[in-house]
Amino acid sequence: MATVEEITQETASAKSFRLALSQPSRHLAGQHFLVRLTAPDGYTATRSYSVASAPEPSSRHLEITVERLEDGEVSSYLHDVVVPGDKLEVRGPVGGFFVWRGDTPALLVGGGSGIVPLMAMLRLARMSEHRGLARLVVSVRSPSELYYASELPGPEVVVAYTREAPTCALRPPGHLAASDLQGSVLPKATVFVCGSSGFADHVTSLLAQIDIAPERTRVERFGPTS
Amino acid sequence: MSFTRGFEGRRRKERNPGLPPGQYDVGSDWPVLSAEPTPELSTASWSFAIEGLVRQSVRWTWEEIHALPPASYEGAIHCVTTWSKFGVRFGGVSVDTLLALAEPLPAASYVVAYSSTGYTTNLPLGDVTGGKAFLVWDYDGHPLEVGHGGPARLLVPHLYFWKSAKWVAGLRLLDHDEPGFWEVNGYHDRGDPWLEQRYQGD
Numbered sequence: 341m342a343t344v345e346e347i348t349q350e351t352a353s354a355k356s357f358r359l360a361l362s363q364p365s366r367h368l369a370g371q372h373f374l375v376r377l378t379a380p381d382g383y384t385a386t387r388s389y390s391v392a393s394a395p396e397p398s399s400r401h402l403e404i405t406v407e408r409l410e411d412g413e414v415s416s417y418l419h420d421v422v423v424p425g426d427k428l429e430v431r432g433p434v435g436g437f438f439v440w441r442g443d444t445p446a447l448l449v450g451g452g453s454g455i456v457p458l459m460a461m462l463r464l465a466r467m468s469e470h471r472g473l474a475r476l477v478v479s480v481r482s483p484s485e486l487y488y489a490s491e492l493p494g495p496e497v498v499v500a501y502t503r504e505a506p507t508c509a510l511r512p513p514g515h516l517a518a519s520d521l522q523g524s525v526l527p528k529a530t531v532f533v534c535g536s537s538g539f540a541d542h543v544t545s546l547l548a549q550i551d552i553a554p555e556r557t558r559v560e561r562f563g564p565t566s
Numbered sequence: 567m568s569f570t571r572g573f574e575g576r577r578r579k580e581r582n583p584g585l586p587p588g589q590y591d592v593g594s595d596w597p598v599l600s601a602e603p604t605p606e607l608s609t610a611s612w613s614f615a616i617e618g619l620v621r622q623s624v625r626w627t628w629e630e631i632h633a634l635p636p637a638s639y640e641g642a643i644h645c646v647t648t649w650s651k652f653g654v655r656f657g658g659v660s661v662d663t664l665l666a667l668a669e670p671l672p673a674a675s676y677v678v679a680y681s682s683t684g685y686t687t688n689l690p691l692g693d694v695t696g697g698k699a700f701l702v703w704d705y706d707g708h709p710l711e712v713g714h715g716g717p718a719r720l721l722v723p724h725l726y727f728w729k730s731a732k733w734v735a736g737l738r739l740l741d742h743d744e745p746g747f748w749e750v751n752g753y754h755d756r757g758d759p760w761l762e763q764r765y766q767g768d
Binding site for chain 2 (some may be wrong): 381426547
């Protein structure tokens with residue numbers, strides 16, 4: 341079980357939930373937790389949410405960021421009903437492949453809500469003495485849709501706006517291109533790609549253009565159903 | 567088990583009894599999930615093998631596999647990420663047909679399905695025999711798209727869909743269980759949706 345301690349509005353459609361766990365659980369950056377809701381008649385609905393927070397020493401807290409989907413059974417409940425103090429049934433952490441332990445070079449490429457598990461990785465990098473090991477490239481439609489906007493800016497972060505960019509931006513709006521990734525690649529970096537299926541496919545074809553082998557790439561596909 | 571404050575479960579009035587516990591009907595969508603990038607494969611260099619604890623290892627080319635008696639599946643598939651899809655139609659060949667030509671040895675009790683991408687998944691041999699499993703290359707009357715595992719994937723519809731290995735290249739028969747990719751990463755060795763065998767320890 342977990343208690344909702346704090347809720348933060350990231351964007352118009354996304355909220356972050358800081359949870360206090362009843363049992364300590366130290367996750368790895370990139371893993372996710374399951375949230376299960378139970379109706380009075382026993383009906384259950386379960387969804388998986390990536391952990392946005394870096395592993396914490398006390399292992400008692402974690403943060404998930406949830407996008408509210410229009411016909412999302414669980415996301416609409418989390419957004420519309422849950423308040424601090426509420427208890428949620430959670431289980432995890434889950435996932436052993438799309439994880440970064442913080443000690444090797446990594447290129448993180450996220451599209452929209454796909455930034456969530458990559459944020460755990462970036463936060464881990466920033467906490468440690470290996471700050472430069474992780475580089476993040478985020479693709480997002482417009483500034484109002486960027487999660488963690490105030491926390492992101494940094495030498496290791498590139499934001500690529502696809503539809504509408506801030507007036508001061510050097511890069512004009514447009515889809516992610518190989519040149520957006522090129523500058524962030526470190527030798528021997530593992531590449532973590534997260535976003536919609538279409539985004540993941542687009543990025544893997546860009547990676548091929550800059551000679552990054554599929555064996556170095558780990559993909560997590562998000563969607564209304566995953 | 568106590569219930570979650572204020573949660574009613576919007577869809578429960580239309581709940582389909584064909585839905586295993588914890589699943590919901592994804593309707594006309596077919597989500598794509600994979601850990602590795604989608605590979606580039608051609609039928610010209612495609613092959614499928616059955617090897618390991620068999621009387622003879624067998625390998626088929628694309629043409630050879632299409633010459634075998636066809637089989638099809640129409641029904642539901644269930645993904646561990648909670649979506650289920652009904653009324654899917656796949657065409658290909660029954661794994662029974664393939665195994666009959668390789669002749670499993672009496673000691674064979676488990677299978678590892680392996681893909682050209684390096685993906686693996688393990689199953690009890692009994693879960694791929696008796697009409698329960700297929701090698702398929704057609705979906706809904708059309709060639710299976712590469713994103714969904716084409717040119718050919720394994721289909722084991724009574725288990726969670728990660729067992730239906732995309733881009734499958736062969737089956738290896740063993741006398742012991744050998745956890746595959748997702749199983750090593752925390753998912754269940756068998757994966758029966760009706761028993762909610764999602765993760766190790768379930």
